[in-house]
Amino acid sequence: MANRRLAGAAVLVVLAISARAAEGAIRTDRLTGKAVDRWRAIVAIVEARDAAGRPAHPRLNALWHAVAANECAVFVELPAPSGHRGYVVGEFTITKLAADGRALEGVVVMNLPAIDHAAAGPGAARRDGFIPFAKLGRTERYAEVLGHELAHAVWAFSSAERARVAMVFGQEVRAASRRVLVAQSAAAGSGVEDAARLARLSRAYEEPAEAAEEAVWAELVVERAVR
Numbered sequence: 293m294a295n296r297r298l299a300g301a302a303v304l305v306v307l308a309i310s311a312r313a314a315e316g317a318i319r320t321d322r323l324t325g326k327a328v329d330r331w332r333a334i335v336a337i338v339e340a341r342d343a344a345g346r347p348a349h350p351r352l353n354a355l356w357h358a359v360a361a362n363e364c365a366v367f368v369e370l371p372a373p374s375g376h377r378g379y380v381v382g383e384f385t386i387t388k389l390a391a392d393g394r395a396l397e398g399v400v401v402m403n404l405p406a407i408d409h410a411a412a413g414p415g416a417a418r419r420d421g422f423i424p425f426a427k428l429g430r431t432e433r434y435a436e437v438l439g440h441e442l443a444h445a446v447w448a449f450s451s452a453e454r455a456r457v458a459m460v461f462g463q464e465v466r467a468a469s470r471r472v473l474v475a476q477s478a479a480a481g482s483g484v485e486d487a488a489r490l491a492r493l494s495r496a497y498e499e500p501a502e503a504a505e506e507a508v509w510a511e512l513v514v515e516r517a518v519r
């Protein structure tokens with residue numbers, strides 16, 4: 293009897309540990325009020341299944357589970373309209389590294405009002421012609437941005453060097469843009485080098501995320517057409 297109770301307790305402990313691990317790396321502790329419902333609606337798209345029981349958006353679903361399975365805790369933040377820079381629709385940053393450079397903590401910020409207001413006409417096309425958010429509903433737009441940010445996370449988790457880039461990228465870009473602006477206003481030549489470096493850094497960092505975002509967008513549009 294005592295043994296069985298003990299065994300029962302052991303099972304409970306194991307369940308508690310695995311529940312914590314499965315709850316995983318995508319943390320919603322920082323969400324309150326309406327943001328919780330918004331987030332649930334986005335996750336419902338991530339976890340949506342087709343008639344055969346397969347993920348309706350395989351790329352988005354795979355990105356999600358890759359991030360959730362990682363040891364790095366990723367906090368989700370959906371700031372209130374006034375609380376964030378108006379034009380940035382989303383951002384992923386590593387906020388804590390282990391001594392050996394592994395990512396331990398990161399944050400995904402999604403600016404839902406900016407996503408709502410983002411133009412999705414021909415004028416918003418990227419260099420390859422892709423128009424973010426075209427033909428998507430409100431929550432699907434959020435899911436597209438989530439796909440982009442999750443792709444940044446997966447990229448950052450793949451090496452210590454990338455984790456470091458994901459930690460300093462935002463700062464570096466802001467600092468470099470400031471230097472470019474100062475150089476331009478002083479009509480000096482040094483700004484050109486900074487501008488080129490900034491463009492290179494942005495391309496290396498953004499290209500994989502933009503490619504993933506485009507794939508997620510295509511999945512969302514196809515599913516919308518089927519429905």
Ligand SMILES: [Zn+2]
Binds near residue numbers: 440501
């Ligand atoms: Zn990005």
